Amino acid sequence: MKKFMNPFAPSRYLPEKASQIKEWVRMRHGLGDDVVVAVSELACRDYGCPDIETVIGIMRPGEKIETIRVHKPIVDIERDDFK
């Protein structure tokens, strides 16, 4: 069967965008090197749940993890979402 290639397929560049979001969160919250920031995109396929959201975890040593939920896919997140 013939294979079709689409050279114009758009890319979301997720690894780069995740790194950028970590930087924005670090700057916004003034986080030091001892704080771990995790970024994850969670998808839910059950009826009524948000289709996709970005969850950011701020992990300060000895403290409960602080989570920030942004109801957007990672690719749509902007610096202003953390104001």
Next chain:
Amino acid sequence: MDSTPVFLLTGFLGAGKSTLLNRLLSDPEFADTAVVINEFGDVAIDHDLVRAGKTQVVRSTTGCMCCTAGSDIRTTLYELQTLAEKGEIALRRVIVETTGLADPAPLINDLIPGGSPAVGLRDHVVARNFALAGVVTLVDIETGEAAIDNHFEAMKQIAFADRLLMTKTDLVRDGGSTEGVALFRTKLANANPAAQIFDGKTSDFNPSMLFQARAYVPASLGDDVIAWLALEEAVRAEKPRAHGQTGAGQQAVDRHGDRIRTFTLIREEPVVPAAFRKFMGLVSAAAGPRLLRVKGIVSLSDDLTHPHVVHAVQHMVHPPRKLHAWPNEDHRTRLVFITDGIDPEPVQKLFVAALDNQPSRVYRRFTDLGSGLKNLFHAAVTRPKRDETRKMENS
């Protein structure tokens, strides 16, 4: 008592997980292996595509990761343990095949010490009798890079692996060159420096290498992996919210189904091979990377006794593979689609128009899909016409 090793077999849609499973299950070395197929989609077609033989194959669900409904992997393992203790099955290892869209973090948290807390007898029995012994991630060399760039799940599947298997590498060896394979291997090594990387198409490759029990140590895989596991557990532990509700003060969102969609096309009558090829070519051309996955069983009109398995991944439509026999009494053509932002309706209409051989409707339905790839369309529909003309002239 030694724990039964559990292996997670993951990889983005179309990476070749079911193919590898079939190969494993035909190997006597993998007798007494239970397979748990973690499916996504409204038709459990993976069941039919895995040749089970005497292997214990069970189905589990992914659950919902953004709220409280977790996966049911512990329940499934508990049931397997119960069967083993009754002597109804022999259990030397368990392989959990995840859906291609799975985020591995919740499953891994359910299977490692220090992950999700045990909350009842069932969870304690599972923790005592099973141990996560490896995460194997398959990466399709043709579509893997695009998957990593576009789907967060694909990125995490690679990061969580302690064994990475490059698949379909034979398709990129141009004149025997291995340059493309070496380049891809380097990219994977950059993404996950701790994982061992295998090439599934080399002569010395043996799948059993991937499923030798070892200790799965998330800490050895880097800070991101540890952070994702912690974040997943924190999200799960947050105040439960029912499906369909957003938290107080959060932006109300009504968007479920806006992006990732799964749907099934079913046809009672056998399909004409040329018409089916036309349909697959058109839908692939129109949808491109938004066509995440198509898999299914097809009844072709020129070979009713043998079903054909079809696979398409994004823009790649693979040749149908003939099975020796139908897996059960259901002899209908069944195609499961997983798409990114494509509604079922235009695909369904294109399916009907193409298989009913209605060229004018096919054109309309094709443009409904929104690609505007008219040249491809004309190439696809005019070629059969010329063939038909030739046939008529020859008859």
